Amino acid sequence: MGKITKIGPKGLELIKRFEGFRSKPYLCPAGVPTIGYGATFYPDGKKVTLQDEPITEQQAEALLLDTVRIFEKCVDSYCTDELTQSQFDALVSFAYNVGCMNLKISTLLKKVNKNTKDPLIEKEFLKWKKSNGKVLYGLLVRRQAEAALYFNRNQE
DSSP: OOOOOSOOHHHHHHHHHHHOOEEEEEEOTTSOEEEETTBSBOTTSOBOOTTSOOOOHHHHHHHHHHHHHHHHHHHHHHSOTTOOHHHHHHHHHHHHHHOHHHHHHOHHHHHHHHOTTOTTHHHHHHTOOEETTEEOHHHHHHHHHHHHHHTTOOOO
């Protein structure tokens, strides 16, 4: 099996499930203008604003696929080449939500690169459950789902 560099269907579904589809721009819990499946900017680099026109679900899917490429690249460049598809998918979902820089500086990444099978990796996912200093239930559930995907435990 070759090196994994693209998110799989399970990873995309996880992102879609937790981001949810919104046709109109809205402020995410961190106060950032967002549209579609959690997109904060468009393919041309323009930031989403609250004045933007609504988009269709089909446009949101195209935007998600375009945006996720950025996070595939950062996971690919920061992580060991030994990742399984489930591990790669979970890390792309994580990076999509918290950003590439946060992945890069995380203890999660250090543990993944030291030993991809380390059971303590799950605790590292679960540390990332706050927004603006507050624990958000939705983030906790997402981190649990990402950890379950990472360790290839049955989803739902």
